[in-house]
Amino acid sequence: MNTVLLINASPHGQVSQGHRLAMELLSxxxxxxxxLELVERDLGAQPLPPLGLDYAHALTTATPFDAPLFEVSEGLIRELERCDVLLIATPMHNFTLPAALKLWIDYVLRIHRTFSSGPEGKVGLLKDRPVHVLVSSGGFHQGERAAQPDFLTPYLRQVLNTLGLFDLQFTYLQGLVFGDEAVRATLDEARGALSSQPLFTPLVCA
Ligand SMILES: Cc1cc2nc3c(=O)[nH]c(=O)nc-3n(C[C@H](O)[C@H](O)[C@H](O)COP(=O)(O)O)c2cc1C
Structure with missing residues (x-):
């Protein structure tokens, strides 16, 4: 194992609860x-450029992979291809993933490059590897206290599968707006769940 790619989609950046837990997993x-090398992409601090007409055109026509229009996309895909473990720390925004993470997906989930499309559907072209997704939310969308739908998990699972990534683990940090005690409880629960994962066995519960 050489490289972990951490995609941080929280506007809270380094102080986001998801990012903090990702750092614990890393240690x-x-x-x-x-x-172990950490490659970190902070989508809040370094926003990706919006998709333009030229990029949308290139994507739907026969454009060489090394065309300058694909520079951002190629850079992000190469980061993905090089990593041994992918960690995604993302908040839930309005029942789904934040726009910043959706934009990252629009650059990396690219027809003919990271997936093929045929009669059998869309088939991922990346080598499979462990993916851990830390989903933080102000309220609850899983378990007994669930009070809202979760469109994030099924969508992100579908995206990762379409890239060819099937070794997925989702961990939820819920109830983060309910004060320090609630934050502590959800972090402890997440640490407990993650410490039973073979990849993170030596995780020390704080
Ligand atoms: C634009 C926006 C939309 C949000 N939508 C939801 C939501 O649908 N459900 C929810 O439980 N929390 C929602 N929240 C709260 C965030 O999920 C929560 O503050 C965040 O996950 C904290 O995690 P972090 O410290 O890792 O950034 C929203 C926050 C923002 C800024």
């Missing part, structure tokens, strides 16, 4: 893989 991985 537990470093106990076993001291040379």
């Amino acid at each position: 537990s991985l470093r106990q076993r893989y001291p040379q």
